[in-house]
Amino acid sequence: MITQLNGRLVSKSPTTLVVDCSGVGYEVHISLHTYGQLSDDEHIRIYTHLQVREDAHTLYGFMEEVERSVFRLLISVSGIGANTARTMLSSMSPQEVIQAIQTDNVAAIQAIKGIGAKTAQRVIVDLGDKVMQLAGVDEISVPSNNTQRDEALSALSVLGYPTKQTQKVVDTLLQVEPSMSVERLIKNALNKL
DSSP, X not given: OOOEEEEEEEEEOSSEEXXXXXXXXXXXXXXXXXXXXXXXXXXXXXXXXXEEOSSOEEEEEESSHHHHHHHXXXXXXTTOOHHHHHHHHHHSOHHHHHHHXXXXXXXXXXXXXXXXXXHHHHHHHHHHHHHHHHHHHTTOOSOTTOHHHHHHHHHHHHTTOOHHHXXXXXXXXXXXXXTOOHHHHHHHHHHHO
């Protein structure tokens, strides 16, 4: 699985871009949301989702991990393919998609080209609980570049603890002692879970 590309931006259009990684050019399909976030820098880092089908291997790219997560949730819904999910993320930001699902806003989802009433309702029913976990990620008050925090959350997730609950416990511990080591952070979190 190709999870991200780090390289030189060769060309871009509102629907695709080409990234050169050590002499290999990757064509990446993007949403308008991602296109709007592209800077004029030549160097680019883009999160990707590789879709493998019998007749094609297609890379979809996203500037933010949350957009990729929403894309992956959308394509898990019956009746929504990768192109429809990309259209949804071109029409609405990832946060707007999450909010529409959380508030049962069928009209907002149905307003997207290619989405009917039944599909819009299916998106809300199938993804209602799953977007709650994504929404919790945006409520973090501790900086997201905190390596100890990320490592501790990853370890606790592997141990089977629910993400939202562990985030709250870890964030509380880091607010008390921001320089806490990963080992202590995990041990203290386990005592509180």
